[in-house]
Amino acid sequence: MSCSEATTPTCATSRPVDDSARRHISRTKNPKSCSKEDAPGLVQGDLADAWTDAVGAYRSVSNSEEQAALAMMDGDAAYQLSSVGLRGADLMSMMWSVETRSILLRRPIVEFALNLPTAAKIDRKAADPNLRTKVLLKKLFLRYFSAELLVQKQGFAGFPTESTAYLGQTEDFRAFDTLRVHPTSEAIASYSRATMWKLADVEYFLRSRSA
Numbered sequence: 001m002s003c004s005e006a007t008t009p010t011c012a013t014s015r016p017v018d019d020s021a022r023r024h025i026s027r028t029k030n031p032k033s034c035s036k037e038d039a040p041g042l043v044q045g046d047l048a049d050a051w052t053d054a055v056g057a058y059r060s061v062s063n064s065e066e067q068a069a070l071a072m073m074d075g076d077a078a079y080q081l082s083s084v085g086l087r088g089a090d091l092m093s094m095m096w097s098v099e100t101r102s103i104l105l106r107r108p109i110v111e112f113a114l115n116l117p118t119a120a121k122i123d124r125k126a127a128d129p130n131l132r133t134k135v136l137l138k139k140l141f142l143r144y145f146s147a148e149l150l151v152q153k154q155g156f157a158g159f160p161t162e163s164t165a166y167l168g169q170t171e172d173f174r175a176f177d178t179l180r181v182h183p184t185s186e187a188i189a190s191y192s193r194a195t196m197w198k199l200a201d202v203e204y205f206l207r208s209r210s211a
Helices: 021-027 040-057 064-092 107-115 135-144 161-167 174-179 184-187 195-209
Strands: none
Touching: 040 064, 064 107, 161 195, 174 195
């Protein structure tokens, strides 16, 4: 069955979302300006239109909190996935002549996911922290694999550990001069993963600007 022939499967506990929720599968919307400096009003208008589209796609959902959550995920699928996720993955893989494919990015699967109720995606009250997001996907995973293999997200693989190693001695980072701080080696060793992530980002930015 081709993508154009695919029908929308629905969860037994949910109703099909409005047709507008599926538009992003084949929709390409180019921004009206290339940066906020060009025309901030146009960028704000684009964002407002995108949010209106996303909320409208779930107008049949009566609970406002659930509607907003579904709309946010729809927005991610429509804009973030194509403009950032897929593009970034393609650039990084093709740099090494590797063709990447996502097994979950198939029209029937995407349409099925758009029709799932929030409870199948997020469960903030779950006793197990590992089951608070991607609920359905993780429960399917646990049918075939051990729970020990299900761990909380640690950030992108290899970052910032390998990335900071590539940058050299952390004590010599230009970021410290820019931020006007000069921590000791002991202080740097105590930095959290989140702090090192931010520090590496700043360092990469400064080096790219001075290259």
